[in-house]
Amino acid sequence: MFCPECGTENPDSARFCGNCRHQLSGMTGGSVGSQDNAVVEVGSEKKTVSDGMKYGILAGSLIIPFIGLIMGIIYLAQGESEEKKDVGKLWLYGSIGIIVFYMIISGDF
Known part of the structure; x- marks a missing residue:
């Protein structure tokens, strides 16, 4: 799924964009496991300063x-x-x- 705000490709189970944190409308339901994976995916950030x-x-x-x-x-x-x-x-x-x-x-x- 691509973010409508910045165009970054995100997993289909993501609720928020991993780049700009824009809320993705594609998350309408699903199992608890897929929601947990989405939260982990969003929370993992690339370190900006080494x-x-x-x-x-x-x-x-x-x-x-x-x-x-x-x-x-x-x-x-x-x-x-x-x-x-x-x-x-x-x-x-x-x-x-x-x-x-x-x-x-x-x-x-």
Whole structure:
């Protein structure tokens, strides 16, 4: 079944689109087992930000803090999902903390 909202192909037993979460009208009944499978199918999301990228940018911010600052602002501004916004906050706050730390140890603060 294709989603009328975004055109993504979904299982026939799905009640909601796996891409845009639009309610699919094709689910009119069926057995309990097929409804449970639909819920599991909808709930499984592809991870949008890998752990390697998340911690790699944070580690790179230790050397060049402006990497985390810029990436944090970009992910907060363009965050399509809550996970991207959370990662953007991590990078932004982490890089600000690193900048303040460097200022304190250099005596400029």
